[in-house]
Amino acid sequence: MGRPRKALLDRTRIGATALQLIDEKGDFTVPEVARRLGVQTASVYHHVDGRAGVVELIRDRVVDRLDPSTLDLRPWDAALEAWARTYRAAFAAHPRAISLLMTSPVRVPRVIGQYERVAGLLVDAGFAEDAVMPVITGLDNLVLGSALDLSAPEVMWIVEDESAAPRLAAAQRATGPARADRAFDLTLAGFLAYCREVRQAGGAL
Missing domain, CATH: 1.10.10.60 (Homeodomain-like)
Incomplete structure (x- = not known):
């Protein structure tokens, strides 16, 4: 043969x-x-x-699902937000891979290339060099934690006796099915607001 x-x-x-x-x-x-x-x-x-x-x-x-064109957006915070959202979607498709990839050094050239663009985006926006990696790492933690949260049960707190935790039970009912998305929006907005304050104060942490 x-x-x-x-x-x-x-x-x-x-x-x-x-x-x-x-x-x-x-x-x-x-x-x-x-x-x-x-x-x-x-x-x-x-x-x-x-x-x-x-x-x-x-x-x-x-990272095939990660859209690097989002980093072309301006101003810097719009680019960072859009990139964070596509980043979350990419990893949310494979939540079981997150812990493995988070604890392994990054060597893939095209991934390094995207992080190089993020670093350049921050430096060009006025962040001090020693603030760049904390910002990038903080964004990684936020995005990957949220991507993992998307695979969690919608109801995370099982309140069998509502009289023991009435406010928690009521809060869960009021939140609806978009808990993970709303939490991500909240934390990303807070993160970006803090980054803007750092930049306005001179770019150093």
């Missing part, structure tokens, strides 16, 4: 398969990826640099 016309394995398939395993199980192993692709584990390692390499392929897949 001749060689197959289509390669059995490539980096795109490895990343997609690993992300599928995370969506299903919350984690992955390289041997599991290999089994699902019908190849030997050594074949996967031929295309990636260990588990860390697969993690970066997963990150690359997740």
